[in-house]
Amino acid sequence: MTGKIKGLKCRECGRAYPADPIHVCEMCFGPLEVDYNYDVIKQTLTRESIEKGPPSLWRYIDLLPVEGRATVGLDAGYTPLVHAKNLGAQLGLDELYIKNDTVNHPTLSFKDRVVAVALTRAREMGFETVACASTGNLANAVAAQAAQAGMRCFVFIPANLEAGKVLGNLVYRPTVVEVEGNYDDVNRLCSEIASKYPWAFVNVNIRPYYAEGSKSLAYETVEQLGWKAPDQVVIPIASGSLLTKIWKGLHELHQLGFIDPVTTKLHGAQAEGCSPVATAFKRGVDFFKPVKPNTIAKSLAIGNPADGYYAIKATNESAGSMDFVSDDEIVDGIKTLAQTEGIFAETAGGVTIGVLKKLVKNGLIKKGDVTVAYVTGNGLKTQEAIAEFVGRPVRILPKLQSFEEGVPHAN
Amino acid sequence: MPSLKYHLRFPEEKVPSPIVYEIGKEYPVVTNIRGANVTETTGWLNLELTGEIADIERAVEGLKQKGIQVDPIELDVIE
Numbered sequence: 001m002t003g004k005i006k007g008l009k010c011r012e013c014g015r016a017y018p019a020d021p022i023h024v025c026e027m028c029f030g031p032l033e034v035d036y037n038y039d040v041i042k043q044t045l046t047r048e049s050i051e052k053g054p055p056s057l058w059r060y061i062d063l064l065p066v067e068g069r070a071t072v073g074l075d076a077g078y079t080p081l082v083h084a085k086n087l088g089a090q091l092g093l094d095e096l097y098i099k100n101d102t103v104n105h106p107t108l109s110f111k112d113r114v115v116a117v118a119l120t121r122a123r124e125m126g127f128e129t130v131a132c133a134s135t136g137n138l139a140n141a142v143a144a145q146a147a148q149a150g151m152r153c154f155v156f157i158p159a160n161l162e163a164g165k166v167l168g169n170l171v172y173r174p175t176v177v178e179v180e181g182n183y184d185d186v187n188r189l190c191s192e193i194a195s196k197y198p199w200a201f202v203n204v205n206i207r208p209y210y211a212e213g214s215k216s217l218a219y220e221t222v223e224q225l226g227w228k229a230p231d232q233v234v235i236p237i238a239s240g241s242l243l244t245k246i247w248k249g250l251h252e253l254h255q256l257g258f259i260d261p262v263t264t265k266l267h268g269a270q271a272e273g274c275s276p277v278a279t280a281f282k283r284g285v286d287f288f289k290p291v292k293p294n295t296i297a298k299s300l301a302i303g304n305p306a307d308g309y310y311a312i313k314a315t316n317e318s319a320g321s322m323d324f325v326s327d328d329e330i331v332d333g334i335k336t337l338a339q340t341e342g343i344f345a346e347t348a349g350g351v352t353i354g355v356l357k358k359l360v361k362n363g364l365i366k367k368g369d370v371t372v373a374y375v376t377g378n379g380l381k382t383q384e385a386i387a388e389f390v391g392r393p394v395r396i397l398p399k400l401q402s403f404e405e406g407v408p409h410a411n
Numbered sequence: 412m413p414s415l416k417y418h419l420r421f422p423e424e425k426v427p428s429p430i431v432y433e434i435g436k437e438y439p440v441v442t443n444i445r446g447a448n449v450t451e452t453t454g455w456l457n458l459e460l461t462g463e464i465a466d467i468e469r470a471v472e473g474l475k476q477k478g479i480q481v482d483p484i485e486l487d488v489i490e
Contacts (some may be wrong), residue, residue, distance in 0.1 A: 012446065029416055029457035029484050030445040111490075138490040158489075183489055186480075191483035192415075203488050239490060287453060290420075290480060306486040 001063045009035040010209055013176030017299035021205045023408030028156040032208045034065040038255055057113050063265040065209045066120050072149045073116020075105040077216050081224035091360045095370040102345055111141035117213035119145050129199040137300050137377055143172035158186050211241045218249025221372050229264045231369040234356045236348045237268045240301040247314040248311050255393035266320035269355035271295035275324035277308040286312050296327045296385045297347040325354030331389050344379030414461040416484035419455040425478050438470040
């Protein structure tokens with residue numbers, strides 16, 4: 001579809017820019033986001049045309065910021081929306097659904113969505129090199145998809161990162177750059193590199209396009225519910241971008257006439273050890289105080305989140321809420337989801353389920369509400385977080401007697 | 412001459428201080444405020460600093476020593 005992208009627009013002052021690899025308003029330094037021409041999109045896009053599309057996020061290509069066809073991450077998205085009857089029964093919810101991005105492709109987290117969009121856009125802009133600053137899921141997704149796309153790839157990490165996490169990136173053969181210094185030092189260096197080198201830095205100069213990939217979670221949820229927006233959604237907050245883009249995606253579908261006016265309540269979920277956004281929300285203010293993260297939920301450990309302000313704003317608009325959970329509650333959430341629905345989530349999923357439990361307990365989600373909990377990454381990535389809390393195998397001798405005597409409930 | 416963009420946050424006790432003026436006097440950098448919101452209890456500024464890189468880095472360190480939180484305009488980019 002041609003003409004669907006008007007350009008970029010400042011989220012603060014509204015100033016318009018061409019759809020270039022830029023991310024900051026030159027006037028007020030506010031963040032830029034993609035501005036669409038919905039009148040053009042409306043002319044051809046229908047529910048039926050979407051339903052005929054590929055079983056991936058690219059079925060919504062007309063609502064994503066690429067001008068040509070999809071070229072990277074062709075299998076990303078369109079993950080299962082699981083009717084969680086067992087967990088729902090335990091919590092007293094009839095209509096609980098898990099949006100299961102633990103099985104996203106190719107790297108088992110929702111980052112596959114945003115990176116598929118970012119790299120497709122970067123390629124059509126003529127970039128040959130991609131980069132990111134990441135300690136986990138984002139690095140995996142960028143390194144894997146860059147390998148598939150044949151693009152040169154740089155991943156920047158703090159020098160003290162655990163060996164296992166580095167290995168998960170090295171296998172795709174990017175250039176992994178360990179920066180001597182703390183997170184602040186890596187952040188500062190990456191901002192400077194992104195402004196100097198002609199690279200597609202996915203979460204810096206390509207961020208306006210990259211972030212739009214998260215909207216596909218809203219589109220899929222609505223389509224999988226039979227073109228109906230949920231009553232309640234529970235979304236983990238790291239940078240805050242995911243929550244704001246799900247909100248944007250729901251409103252776009254209404255604007256296009258695909259769903260009724262959006263009455264969905266957004267509920268943001270953070271870990272207690274890194275909860276700048278949820279803490280600000282609970283205090284009733286729209287600015288947050290940066291924190292030094294200290295939580296097992298490493299994939300949500302962003303102490304100075306770029307979209308924190310906008311996440312608070314969207315949650316207020318929806319009349320929703322935010323909350324946080326302790327590390328113990330995170331582990332409990334992971335185990336609960338695994339033992340009721342057979343879904344092994346990483347720590348961010350434990351945060352989502354932990355906050356879901358609190359919302360039900362506090363009466364903010366009712367029995368009949370259509371509720372969707374976003375589970376954004378696979379538990380195989382953070383096994384160390386629960387290793388001490390899942391028990392041990394029962395050890396026996398290779399004899400029937402040993403089995404019958406040593407294994408509970410064997411008879 | 413290079414220009415770098417920063418997001419500054421002021422704690423309550425620093426709100427009345429003329430920090431930007433002081434930095435411009437103490438270091439050879441041009442300060443240019445591009446966005447701001449200051450209340451009685453807190454405040455933030457989007458600030459452009461123009462000068463030699465080494466001078467900008469010294470000015471940033473000076474801001475931090477005055478108790479100001481200084482971050483790249485993008486805030487955290489590690490995800």
